[in-house]
Amino acid sequence: MTFVTVAALLASIACVAAVDARYRLFAWRAPLPAALVLAAGVVFLLAWDAAGILLGIFFREPNAFSTGILLAPHLPLEEPVFLLFLCQLAMVGYTGCLRLLQSRTDRLGAEAQVETDTDTDGDAGVPVRHRTRAARGTGGSR
Incomplete structure (x- = not known):
């Protein structure tokens, strides 16, 4: 009996x-909803595992890395720990991607806003990109 797999899963969860x-x-943003989502995900996937075990699709072979502790026939102790890790990783990855996409959208939206010139040279409010070089003071005289 070894706890290598469980220890690796717990370290990964951490x-x-x-x-x-x-x-x-x-989980650190909204703990209660996160706990409910994780619980629902683990319960759903355990039910999926149970159906697979009953149909003979999933089975467990003894190995040197698992604890050997079975919660039910062909359902090792490591399985719910792995399912918790899987759900947590999926949700952190999903919310992380949402954060990155929102950050990128916000940044691109800010850059896309038209700059306006507020000086008093007579074209206040005219977008800078629509002025001639001479009007912007960048082209000099030719």
């Missing part, structure tokens, strides 16, 4: 939680 905490992406 690393994803650290990223989540640093950027306030999922």
Whole structure:
């Protein structure tokens, strides 16, 4: 009996939680809804596993890396821990992608706004990009 797989999964959960905490992406942003989403995901995937086990699709072979502790026939202790990790990673990844896309959209939107000149040379409010070089004072005289 070895706890290598469980230890690796718990370490991975801790690393994803650290990223989540640093950027306030999922559980650190809204703990109760995040807990409900994680619980729903794990329950759904455990039901999926149970259906696969009953149909003979999923089965467990003994190996040197798992604990050998079974929660049900062919359902090792590592499975719900892995499913928790899978759900957490998916949600942190999803919310992280949303944050990146929103940041990019905000940045591009700010850059796309037309700059206006507010000086008193008579063309105040005219977008800078529509003025001639001479009017902007960048072309000099030719």
